[in-house]
Amino acid sequence: MLGYLREDGKKGVRNVILVCYLVECAKFVCEKIVSKFDDDIQLVGLSGCYPNEYTFNILKAITTHQNVGAVLLVSLGCECFDKKALYKAIIKSGREVEILTIQENSGTKQSIKIGSLWVEEAITKIKKVPREDIRVDELVIGTICGGSDGMSGISGNPAVGKAFDRFIEDGARCIFEETGELIGCEHIMANRAVNKKVAKDLLYAVQKAERYYTTMGHGSFSDGNATGGLTTQEEKSMGAYAKSGSSRISGVLKPSLYPKSKGLFLLDVVPDGKELWAFPNPNDTSEIIELIASGAHIVLFVTGRGSVVGSGISPVIKICANPDTYKKLEEDMDINAGKIIKGEATIEDIASEIYDIVLDVCGGKQSKSEILGHREFALGYKYFDNKINCF
């Protein structure tokens, strides 16, 4: 696989330009700029005007991500976002960057013109980014499940788990989530921790999620789960947990923090402190963005009912757990894990397919969501204490 070597030493599997709005009021100008290009120019940004450490950290991680070659920051001019600090961080990472401030550039039309010219130049500049081999042990791979059904936990998720085991054996960094869906299996999970500190962190993260979701009025186990064949809380959570595989768990990450070592990490997506921030991740895209902000080059998305989302920053690979859904949504699905349900493939067979497609897509082949042009992005407010991580 040939990667893109960044000045900070990181290697990407894509070479995208981000056009980033720093408040909703600057989004229109960004959309107009992006619409002028067919190349890998992606729209990202932050809607809210209030300052918030979490959103800053996510945007910093996204704009200095391995897959990003250049960033145009588009500011209205009076928003609270600390654009200078973000600009400095991007400069430090060696990426091409510019700030475009609409209030200082005679408004909409002129800003679109200046922004488009900058992007045109950036396209030429990032073509010169050196290419270098990228090995499996340099990859960061994330996984998420969404639009789940009774099949997800017995076909797609265990297959991703087996693929994760292989990637970790080969030295990659792998990240799974979501703590709210792991309620009930935290004691099982803690037994896989590399040490007592990590075990404590894992228990803390899931117990925090349970407290948070309870306050939000969101129960963990429903009658529908029982009708679908699930009997206990721990069984339900094991379905989601299965995508983590069977490797030792090296640590708990907060969104935007990069895994320090090789191995398997749990992404703790539920805010710290008081339950002030509504539902932690109101949609799958928010979770995909957090995985990417924590360094994921690529995201494995297991779906039973059939999600279609993707990302413009890191390729999303769809693993369809249900054979009927696969038939209906084949155009959107990269892997048919429903073959396990039909008895046409084993979990190991599908794990191998996943392993191979990750290498192909990292090597430049487009995933289905990339071919279709999916480039969803979502970012809301949260609070994380990135220092304290235990009781």
Add this chain to the structure above:
Amino acid sequence: MPIVIKLNKNDNVAVSCERLKKGDIVLEKILILQEIDLAHKIAIQKIRCGEKIIKYGVSIGSATKDINEGEHVHTHNIKSDYIKHKIC
């Protein structure tokens, strides 16, 4: 033969991939004792009252009565151990 999945080699239950009928044979030798819905669990060996139910290679609860090979495993004959964890 109808398809069921044993997710881990240590499991004492398997999951049905289609609706099973009484009299079906699964995993070559296990006789299904009653109708079992898609994605529900079947005991693939005799499980005694109090024994752990193993799925994904881990305990997902305990048997509340003796369960025969080929019998449906669900809320009527197993219970969560997680609730106990929470009380302790």
